[in-house]
Amino acid sequence: MMAANVSLAAPPPFDAERVRGDFPILDTMVNGRPLVYLDSAASAQRPLAVLRAVEDYETHSHANVHRGVHALSQAATAAYEGARERVRRFINARSAREIIFVRGTTEAINLIAQAWGRPRLRAGDQILISALEHHANIVPWQMLCEQTGCTLKVAPINRRGELQLEEFLKLLGPHTRLVAVAHVSNALGTVLPLKPLIEAAHAHGALVLIDGAQAVPHARLDVRALGADFYAFSGHKLYGPTGIGVLYGREELLTAMPPWQGGGDMILTVSFEKTTYNELPWKFEAGTPNMSGAVGLAAAMDYLEGLGVEAIAAHEQRLLQLATAELARLPDIEIIGTAAHKASVLSFTMKGVHPHDLGTILDAEGVAVRTGHHCAMPVMTFFGLPATARASFGCYNTERDVASLVQALGKAREVLA
Numbered sequence: 001m002m003a004a005n006v007s008l009a010a011p012p013p014f015d016a017e018r019v020r021g022d023f024p025i026l027d028t029m030v031n032g033r034p035l036v037y038l039d040s041a042a043s044a045q046r047p048l049a050v051l052r053a054v055e056d057y058e059t060h061s062h063a064n065v066h067r068g069v070h071a072l073s074q075a076a077t078a079a080y081e082g083a084r085e086r087v088r089r090f091i092n093a094r095s096a097r098e099i100i101f102v103r104g105t106t107e108a109i110n111l112i113a114q115a116w117g118r119p120r121l122r123a124g125d126q127i128l129i130s131a132l133e134h135h136a137n138i139v140p141w142q143m144l145c146e147q148t149g150c151t152l153k154v155a156p157i158n159r160r161g162e163l164q165l166e167e168f169l170k171l172l173g174p175h176t177r178l179v180a181v182a183h184v185s186n187a188l189g190t191v192l193p194l195k196p197l198i199e200a201a202h203a204h205g206a207l208v209l210i211d212g213a214q215a216v217p218h219a220r221l222d223v224r225a226l227g228a229d230f231y232a233f234s235g236h237k238l239y240g241p242t243g244i245g246v247l248y249g250r251e252e253l254l255t256a257m258p259p260w261q262g263g264g265d266m267i268l269t270v271s272f273e274k275t276t277y278n279e280l281p282w283k284f285e286a287g288t289p290n291m292s293g294a295v296g297l298a299a300a301m302d303y304l305e306g307l308g309v310e311a312i313a314a315h316e317q318r319l320l321q322l323a324t325a326e327l328a329r330l331p332d333i334e335i336i337g338t339a340a341h342k343a344s345v346l347s348f349t350m351k352g353v354h355p356h357d358l359g360t361i362l363d364a365e366g367v368a369v370r371t372g373h374h375c376a377m378p379v380m381t382f383f384g385l386p387a388t389a390r391a392s393f394g395c396y397n398t399e400r401d402v403a404s405l406v407q408a409l410g411k412a413r414e415v416l417a
């Protein structure tokens with residue numbers, strides 16, 4: 001029976017002010033003003049828990065992994081493989097063999113292009129992506145097309161920046177071998193309708209790779225429930241270190257793929273006559289891996305689960321709605337990307353002002369936004385723009401940050417317009 005003093009009231013509201021205290025870098029002054037960090041979509045800041053986990057590993061546990069019987073090598077191996085298990089739990093994969101550590105989303109997608117695509121695809125085969133992809137989910141496929149003769153198809157988006165699902169479905173066919181799409185667009189914030197898209201792709205016998213770089217920090221990921229075959233993300237967008245990321249792949253698919261890089265750790269035996277490859281996941285991890293990065297990523301996952309992934313997502317949605325409403329009231333601001341379902345990203349332009357100039361003025365006010373094509377040049381071309389300014393929100397942003405952005409936009413208007 002429930003104790004009488006247990007409250008059934010809603011959980012306390014997310015306390016972003018308290019969260020800020022976990023991120024020492026947020027105390028930085030920029031141009032004499034307190035930093036307002038609105039660039040987490042490019043790279044999120046790291047909490048003390050991550051910084052300390054990395055320091056602790058480097059101070060007490062570092063040696064090379066897997067190959068040593070000595071105590072430190074075993075400690076390093078335990079830390080690295082423990083991090084893999086942590087990732088498995090975070091994304092609910094069936095087995096740690098399905099978790100490949102890579103440098104980031106870019107490397108994960110290149111791995112699939114080269115280890116899955118290159119030996120299999122040929123002229124007549126098709127890869128289907130969407131028009132809102134990051135260059136990391138375009139260029140590896142173009143390279144694969146050059147290498148194998150396969151063809152790249154692109155499903156269009158509408159003026160709100162949403163995938164046109166009907167058109168996507170029309171482009172799916174018997175020749176589609178792989179569908180590779182973002183979970184969340186980094187340039188527009190659009191959340192893609194993955195469920196119907198994955199079901200349709202599978203019904204046509206195609207595999208599905210999801211670029212989750214912008215999704216994993218903002219929503220609970222359950223790869224088994226989602227049903228994608230491959231899922232890629234980067235540690236540095238998830239409040240973890242740079243140079244570490246994850247490729248999730250279904251075990252039977254990874255097992256059937258040849259390695260893509262050769263070297264130490266990915267082999268069982270080597271002779272000049274015949275080399276045999278290691279088991280999953282090490283088959284895809286040639287060379288000394290990024291142990292401290294993996295440890296930091298695991299610490300980031302602990303930290304996020306401590307705050308509550310769902311609570312963070314709800315907080316960011318509130319900020320996104322607030323910022324969207326505030327910017328929509330400004331007559332000279334145009335919001336680029338107005339999809340019904342968005343996550344944490346607000347792209348915009350100011351009439352008559354180049355986004356780079358806007359970014360420079362905002363920086364003078366201490367407000368860090370990203371300006372440019374956001375590695376999504378085809379999206380900019382679609383909207384007929386050279387660039388946008390992009391504010392993005394993380395667990396440490398507050399309503400005050402939104403107010404600072406609005407105020408700095410006012411300043412930019414005075415100076416530039």
Ligand code: PMP
Nearest residue numbers: 104105106134136186211213234
């Ligand atoms: N895909 C998307 C949607 C992204 O936002 C990014 C990073 N901007 C990437 C891929 C590439 O990630 P990384 O540079 O960490 O490999």
